[in-house]
Amino acid sequence: MKYLKNIVVLMAGCMSLVSCEDKLTEKPNSYYTEDEFFSDPDNVEMGILGIYNVLPSLYGDYAMAFFASDDTWYASTGNSDSGRRDISAYTITTSNRYVENAWTYTYQGLERANYMIAGIEAMDEYESNENLHELVAEAKFLRALFSFNLVLYWGDVPYKTTPTNSYEEAYLPRTSREDIYDQIIEDLTDAEEGMDWATSSSSPERATQASARALKMRVLLQRAGYSLQMDGTLQRPEDNLRQEYFTAVTEEWEAFEANGYHGLYTTDNGVSNGFDDDHTIGNYEALFRTFSYGTLNSRESLFEVAFYTVDGSTGARGYWGTYNGPRVDAPGINTTETSDFMGRANAMYRVVPEWRDFFEEGDNRRDVMVCTYNYTWDSDVYNHVKEEVTDVRSWYPGKWRREWMPIGYKEPNITDVNYCMLRYADVVLMAAEAYNELGETSTAWTLLNRVRERAQATQVNSLQEYRNCQPNLLELPFFNGGTAQDDFRAALYWERAFELAFEGMRKYDLIRWGILEEALVMTGNNTHANTAGTNRPYVAGDNFQTGKHELFPIPLDEIQANPLLENKNNPNY
Numbered sequence: 001m002k003y004l005k006n007i008v009v010l011m012a013g014c015m016s017l018v019s020c021e022d023k024l025t026e027k028p029n030s031y032y033t034e035d036e037f038f039s040d041p042d043n044v045e046m047g048i049l050g051i052y053n054v055l056p057s058l059y060g061d062y063a064m065a066f067f068a069s070d071d072t073w074y075a076s077t078g079n080s081d082s083g084r085r086d087i088s089a090y091t092i093t094t095s096n097r098y099v100e101n102a103w104t105y106t107y108q109g110l111e112r113a114n115y116m117i118a119g120i121e122a123m124d125e126y127e128s129n130e131n132l133h134e135l136v137a138e139a140k141f142l143r144a145l146f147s148f149n150l151v152l153y154w155g156d157v158p159y160k161t162t163p164t165n166s167y168e169e170a171y172l173p174r175t176s177r178e179d180i181y182d183q184i185i186e187d188l189t190d191a192e193e194g195m196d197w198a199t200s201s202s203s204p205e206r207a208t209q210a211s212a213r214a215l216k217m218r219v220l221l222q223r224a225g226y227s228l229q230m231d232g233t234l235q236r237p238e239d240n241l242r243q244e245y246f247t248a249v250t251e252e253w254e255a256f257e258a259n260g261y262h263g264l265y266t267t268d269n270g271v272s273n274g275f276d277d278d279h280t281i282g283n284y285e286a287l288f289r290t291f292s293y294g295t296l297n298s299r300e301s302l303f304e305v306a307f308y309t310v311d312g313s314t315g316a317r318g319y320w321g322t323y324n325g326p327r328v329d330a331p332g333i334n335t336t337e338t339s340d341f342m343g344r345a346n347a348m349y350r351v352v353p354e355w356r357d358f359f360e361e362g363d364n365r366r367d368v369m370v371c372t373y374n375y376t377w378d379s380d381v382y383n384h385v386k387e388e389v390t391d392v393r394s395w396y397p398g399k400w401r402r403e404w405m406p407i408g409y410k411e412p413n414i415t416d417v418n419y420c421m422l423r424y425a426d427v428v429l430m431a432a433e434a435y436n437e438l439g440e441t442s443t444a445w446t447l448l449n450r451v452r453e454r455a456q457a458t459q460v461n462s463l464q465e466y467r468n469c470q471p472n473l474l475e476l477p478f479f480n481g482g483t484a485q486d487d488f489r490a491a492l493y494w495e496r497a498f499e500l501a502f503e504g505m506r507k508y509d510l511i512r513w514g515i516l517e518e519a520l521v522m523t524g525n526n527t528h529a530n531t532a533g534t535n536r537p538y539v540a541g542d543n544f545q546t547g548k549h550e551l552f553p554i555p556l557d558e559i560q561a562n563p564l565l566e567n568k569n570n571p572n573y
Contacts, residue, residue, distance in 0.1 A: 038119045041131075047116045048135050051142045052206075052306070054109035056316035058149070059305040059419045062098050064324050064349065066153070069507040069516075070523040071497060072324075072397055073538045075350045084348070090520075090543040094556040094573050099153075103555050106149050113143035115163040137194025140187040141207040141215070147184050148219055151177045152508060153552045155570060156230060158562065159183075173564040174230075181223050188216040197259050204301040205418070210262055211303040213252045214422040217430045218505075220245040220252075224437075225512025228550035232571040234514055242437070249434035253427065262424045264454045265290070265300035282364030284455050292321055292404035292417055302422040312411025320417040321400035323348045324502065328384060328402045329377035330412055342375065342384055342402045343409030352527050352538065353392035357472045359498060363457040369501045371398030393529045393537065397502045425451050425499050429492070436488045444488050451499055463487035470494070474526060478515050489513075517546045548572035 037043045065084035068074060074088040086092045092099065116139045126132050143161070150157045158172035159180050191212035198208040224245040226234045236242065256262055266283040281289070290297050296304075307318030322328075327347035333340075351370050359366035372395050375384040386403075389395060400417055409415075432447035442461075449459045458469040467473055479490040496509055510516040524530055524541030536542070543549075553573035559565055 034119065038123050044116075044120060044123075044132070044135060047112075047119070048138055051109060051112045051116060051139060053316070054105055054112065054146075055305045056307055056318070057105045058102060058109070059421070060307070060317070061319050061323060062102050063419065063504065064319070065098055066102070067502065067504045067507060068349070068540070069510060070519045070540070071352055071355060071501050071506055072349050073352070073529070073540065075348055075537070088349075089539050090545070090549050092549070092552065094553040094559070094569060096553070096555075099552045100555040100557065102149075102153065102552075103558065106146050106153075109146040110143060110150070111164060113139050113146060114161055117143065117161075118163050133194050134196075137191045137212075138207050141191040141195070141212050144184045144187040144191065144212075144219070145215060147180055147187070148215070148222075151180050151184075151227075152222065154554055155228060155551050157554070158564070171562040171564055173566075177227065181219065184219055185216065188212045188219065192216070192255075197261060198298045198302070199261065200298065202298040203296055204298050204304045204420070205296070205306040207303055208298075210256070210259075211422055213255055214302045214424075214427050214430075217249045217252045217427060217434075218422075220249050221430055221433060222508060222512050226514035226550075227511070228547065228571060230571065232547040234546065234550065236512075236514070246434040246437045249430060250438065253431035253434070256424075256427060256431075261299070262302065262427075263299055264425060264428075264450070265297055266454065282368075282456065284364050285368050288368055288399045289404045291420055292400050293406060294416055294418070300424040301420050302424060302427070304418040304420045306418050308416045309410060309414060312409070312414050317411075318415045318417055318419075319413070320419055321402055321405060321415050322346055322413050324397050325401045326371040326396040326398060326403075327374040329375060331384065332377050332379055333382075338410070339408035341409075342405070342407065343415075344412040345375075345402045346413060347374070347396055349397055350393065350529070350537070351395050351397050352523055352529060353395050354472075354523075354527055355497070355501070356395070358470060358474075358494065360457050360469045363452075363455050363498070365455045365457075365498050368398055369498070371396040371401065375403070391532075393532055399502055421504065423503075425454075426503075426505065429496055429499065432488075433492055436485055436492070439485070441484045441488050444492075448488075448491065448495055451495065455498070457498075460491070463491055466491045466494075474522060477518055477522065478513075511550050516550065517541070517544050520544050545572065 037047070061084070065074065065087040068088035072088070074085045076085055080086050080091060082093070082096055083098045086096055087098060117136055120126060120132050120136050120139070123132060147159070150159065156174040156177050159175040160172060161183060164170050191207070192209045195207060195209045195212060198204070198210050202208055224237060224242045226236045229235050237245070265287040267286050287300060307316045307320070309315035309317050322343070322345040325345050325347065328342055328345035330344040331341045353370070356366055356370040373386055373388050374396070376387055378385045405415060405417065428447050428450050432444040435441070435447065436444035445461050452459060460466045460469065473494060476490055476493065479486045479493065497506060500506065507516065510519050520541035522541070524538050527538055529538045530536045548571055551570045553569050554565065559567060559569055
């Protein structure tokens, strides 16, 4: 059972508390002064949940578009939509409504975290209360997460770690991303020191020490890589700093190893997959069935954004498995029969079909990543019918599927499927990358093989072996230095995609490696999606501009409202 079911009715206004004087003569029953709010431990817990409550707004529909890269595109073609199509096609403008909303929700989450941290730390009993320290650690994890998104999406941005108590404090100049990174690392260090490791009884819908350590690894790798600067150039830190960051990644990995609880999910490690105990489906597929089914698994899943709606219209409405899964027709049933049939799946995204051929035969990640069928409604049999899709341009991302969810629905387009933001397999591959960058390439291959073993893929120890068992891989126009480190980078380019497709990392891997444009162009020039018909639906590589599209624009409304931004947007917007 999802943890969120117990907290689904969060007070939407619980964080709209103000410390300034109230000008109303009568206060509504839900109003608290700051002193009143932080005098009640129940309010403090509610306030922390209020920070979490921002995440579904960020990681629902918006995230799917933000994540589109060399593996997916938005299926709808035609004119600009000022939304997900423009983002995935790299025709984005400063008035894109998805970017505007993501900006708003990210700052809302940051403000809530700032408010709760300051308020709890000012409580009289804070120093002696272990529970309050743990709640602050959670809030710092969440503040680090929102802060990281600001840097990842927009680079140098207005930033502070104190709550906003006046209009004058609402507008700030840009802060250097390096200063923001320093704060993120500080917050995550405090968070990992203040939170316990997960156990088998933990819910991944609440942060743990593993969540903080995994996010820190991701932050360090991103910081060590390329990012777009305000002068329009891609730059990365000096080598000595990069080595410090890679070393810090391996230290976090060593903490995971020392703790010993977390690992790769298998049907043998005592966690039910919530759907099927048939081992023939493969452990990787079993993992993603658990996500679709709603079974919580804290062994591999380190942190999840929780979606749950009681009635299909209120609460944290989710779209995982409907917008980015195989298409399912709307069922032609009576309204009294919704508990007996699958809901609809709009299938707004398509997978680049060549990825299916890139996998080694027998790698059980292949048929999870790429779904080649859909479900049509057959009124004669009065049920959905599974059909193979012969047009490769209409294959779907397959990690979340209606057929893997519990039967029935509350609203045909809405799901309760969580988004797993941090999982152990990514931790293993991040550690492998760091060891390689530190010159310990043999250790890197060992770790990469841990992930491949679960997928029943061939164990490899060189790029040549890697290519031999996956002969359809494209020749990369990068990572061709001929060194052992470059060989591993080339293998990791593919392996992270095989393991982590559509989960939010791919685009930002390519940015920090400094090769996003090259990858998009290579994909566009080599996919049947662009050559099998008269149209060219995968246009990311055609439109991408290095020195611009590595960042989103700051929303035009914010540029116009904040004089301290000096009417200057991100490069080339």
